[in-house]
Amino acid sequence: MTEKTMPIAKVVAPRGIKFRKINMSRKTSPCPRCGEMSKRHSIGRRRLREVGISGPTVLEVTYSKHYCEKCRKHFSLPMDHLAQPSGRFTNRVRRTAVDLVIKQAMTLEKATQRMRQKYYVHVPPTTLHDWVVAELTLA
Numbered sequence: 001m002t003e004k005t006m007p008i009a010k011v012v013a014p015r016g017i018k019f020r021k022i023n024m025s026r027k028t029s030p031c032p033r034c035g036e037m038s039k040r041h042s043i044g045r046r047r048l049r050e051v052g053i054s055g056p057t058v059l060e061v062t063y064s065k066h067y068c069e070k071c072r073k074h075f076s077l078p079m080d081h082l083a084q085p086s087g088r089f090t091n092r093v094r095r096t097a098v099d100l101v102i103k104q105a106m107t108l109e110k111a112t113q114r115m116r117q118k119y120y121v122h123v124p125p126t127t128l129h130d131w132v133v134a135e136l137t138l139a
């Protein structure tokens, strides 16, 4: 392990997180089960860690929650293009980190360090491990 060489303090120190707001809310959205256009009944918010260019970046995503009267089920506006359903990171973070391991053959620790230093986002090695395994399983 190379804890000593990791400039953790530098990155963790408060240096102004950039918040980028994205509003994906819609009045209606098709039900994922039956396709029926369903009305919005409430609004949800989600924070996602994003790849940073000059500092830590967080996406604040506003999305709509809908109710299908036909299926009598609630569902949230899909945002698979942006992030995994229960993930804390954007797909871009995931893609970038996985590429460091698979395409550039970095170790998990090295990739984690690179993500911190270059993109201002901390991806735990265990999380990155899961992503890489999922990627290799899909391929």
Ligand SMILES: [Zn+2]
Pocket: 031, 032, 033, 034, 035, 036, 068, 069, 070, 071, 072
């Ligand atoms: Zn439905």
